[in-house]
Amino acid sequence: MNQNNGMQKRMLIMTLVVFVFFIAYEFLVLKPQQEAKAEKAKQEQAQKQNAAPDVNTAATQMVATDVNGNPVDMSKSVEALSSKAIANNQIVSVIKTAKSIIEIDTLGRVAQVTLLEEKYKDENGNQIKLFESNQLRPLEVRFADTNINTEAFKVSVVASSSNVDASTSAQELVLTQNLGDTVLTKKFTIYPDGHYDLSVSTTNDKQFFITNGFRPNVLADMYAVHGFIAKLNDSTLKTIEDGDLDKNETIVGTKFISNFDRYYATVIYNFEKSLTLSLMPDSSSNPQAFVHGSNNISFSGYIGPKNHRDLESLNPELIDVIDYGWFTFIAKPMFILLQFIQGYVGNWGWTIVILTILIKLVLYPLSYKGMVSMQKLKDLAPKMKEIQTKYKDDKQKQSMHMMELYKKHGANPMGGCLPLLLQIPVFFAIYRVLLNAIELKGAEWIFWIHDLAEMDPYFVLPILMGVTMYLQQKITPNTMQDEMQKKIFQFLPVIFTFFFLWFPAGLTLYWFINNLFTIGQQYYINSVFERKRAEKA
Template sequence: MFDNMTPNQRLMSAVLLSVIFFVGYTAIFPPKQAEVTEAEAKVKTQVQTKAAAQTTPNTTTQVSQNPSGHEISAQDKIAASESSNILTVTNHDFILKMDTLGRISSMELLQEKFNDKDGNHAQIIPVSGVKPLYVRFLDESLNNEAMQTPYTASTSKIELSETPQKVTLTQKLSSLTVTKEITFYNDGHYDINVNLSQDKRYFIYLGQRPQLTENMMTVHGAMIYTGDDLVTIIEDGEAEGRKNFTDVKLISAFDQYSATIMYGFSNETNIVVERDRDDNPVVYFDALQNMSFNGYIGQKEFKTLKNINPMLTNAIEYGWFTFASKPLFSLLSWLHGIFGNWGWSIIALTILVRIVLYPLTYKGMVSMAKLKEIAPQVKEIQEKYKGDPQRMNAAVIEFYKKKGANPLGGCLPMLLQIPVFFAIYRVLLNAVELQGAEWALWIDDLSRMDPTFILPILMGASMYYQQKLTPTNFTDPMQEKVMKFLPVIFTVFFVTFPSGLVLYWFVNNLFSIAQQFIVNQQIANAKDAQIAAHKSKAKKDD
């Protein structure tokens, strides 16, 4: 089918097939979610201290030679229960609990917009798996004793307001006392100082990533952000072994909207990333006898993270298009400050992007119209020299030059717009601010699919009408038929997409229709003027 296509058509087909593959793959094959049963959570394993003994600070990033999975103690895999909790921290947005092992065992979000599909409050800390602030000693006997000795808390309950609250957790071992002084803040972050009565080698864990939302092309796993502004992401299922990092500004275990973050390390702190049996990343660090750092558990809301520490906004990742997505989100936030509604802000963002891209899209549309106009003559040339491909290509290129047409003129502007589309796609997909955000009429949550399917259908209809207005120069009937089915294919895929993303695409289509209509009218007016001028000249000659 592609043998008889012009370079322009091949490039267009490649772009369109890439978009179709991207959308189709993300809708049909979302990232797999690890299923953890309660029985599996209680499986007993042993701590691998030999592998940890090989970890040394201030080393370069490396892959461990030990291929075995990173094992966590049986106690750490046991689901947290009310009887094991020694501290409850509450405010109007969340309930945080710490257990007898000195770990953050649970954090429940109380806001309704974060509820799951069954109406249950969101739980950021997974029921099983390694928990934040879990301490593991290098000495095996000391570690076993620590697993059997509960912490005590200076208070069992804290109610947060605007004033931070401090609590002291203490674990008294036979030869060592561990003290954790933690100051909790109303926005979900905390300051912590860990002190040992003797200098023993030990490690503090970041904790397993949240498992609240796993949608389409979003990334889940661990992030290491270093002082050279380098972001290293190890996705679930792709951890290859032990890697060491220094000069680390923050570490994060994250899903689409939420994260467990630790930051405030010294440049010499050795951050270690290992893999578990499912090749998921496990993050911890070498701790000192007296160790101070900071943490945050909650949603990756830009304003919250910025108010805590502007550096924390780097925990919001947008993948390959971060360079474009970050400024686009800043623009979207600025628009929200004006409109006070995320839906209208998305529409305003679409308008601004269309204005900026107008010269490119206009040039592409004019080029496509010109190519359609001369397509019959190009076909005649191709038929004339079909037995000699070299002469045919030369004749076609010469004809394009004569007519001032560029076979890539319609595709290059389209290619330049693709990074913008994907950047906006990632912004609207990763912005937790859209959760529970209403737009108008029936759209009451821009982060979820339209339950009425009205918006995807309108998007598909607008795409169909845009296609009818857009000039084409297909020479292959099969290719033309495939293109006609694109609106239907996109509609089916977009049914499950977040309403905010579908809204952007729909509004973008409307502006494309308006722009195409203007271009078509201008071309028609130019033709009419040309015909009128020709008639006038012929009349004068007569």
């Protein structure tokens, strides 16, 4: 087979295999690994019970009250059996903001954050809670002095108020922990939007460290990055995914730190005085961050959804908490454009449709060149076959005559692949944007799509995506001679449909609309070439 023609086919196959491998690897390999790690971590943390009492046992032995003060028999409550249940006797203060309820435990840590906005509900219809009961909790303090550290996990804090209503105006809360000769004090200012300012100090110059806690554990799946991210003073970002930290590490000079899952994050930030921190792996090599507090420290914090506008309102630099992976440099401006369009359209589904059309228009010159090149190669296929047969024993002459044929007819054997390869970063960028955009949470589109962040409940969009992919394949010129290659390509719509069954509806909508417009473009190119053939005839 001619070298250039063979290379063209190999690149086309490679391009499509990259897509299939990318999705298959995440679904079949990464997801089982992450689930196994998470389960192992839960078991080990439950066994250790280090600074995290078995709250599930405690919860089943008491009668508690809900957030409205109504009695609840926890021994019979489904909530008590949840891995996110926090025993009532562990809570010293409950803070209510306009968007969340923050519970502070007896050791002065954030035990739980419950999101109050209507769209933040789990699969059972309950308001989303961000943390597991036995994980490393935000704002936990650890002392350099071993004796004081041991004491600090035995002595309860005293709260200035057991209930704080910051839903309409900023409120203060002071937590005091008397550790003999040393007193630890945490002074909070909590704001209605859910963020807080915190000042932590100790007497006797006792050195301490304070953590932003393990990441929220609501949606840590195979599709999105989750772990730790820090923004350094030089504005570079350092990201460590769960399972990737194998040793202790110290980072000097950071503006913010965040541990995050797909949609939610716990953040500590200070843009006036940089933070120094130590990273330590837990039993599953997940990153745990401890900020060096010396004997006093002040910073701000946020625990909640990675909503672009909310983070930007706190500080524009906090937008970097939203991590899009390798293609962040394309994904960020793409999301800004998406949000801009939504501001006018008012519906995220139609916004995705419009964005897809705009992307297709911008990339049309590349697509056009690729399609034209494929048509030319299709027309030359019989002559290429003749040359291959005639010079099958002389590869050098075969290659020379092929190049003459391409030059004579203005064909480029790489022309069909290169435009497609150049579009891959854009495809992956929009993939990451739609995957990580919590703005799609609870966003309806039409009829049966009530949440663009969830899978299509009736699989309509994935099936339509598969059908359009099949139609696109049927009308696209195919110069492949090898039967095995043809069969592989014929199965691609089935393979993609299978994986897209579980993808967020917003992402599937993008691929479906993208396929529709590709079919239109290909049909137009095909008709142009058919006209030219008719004129020549």
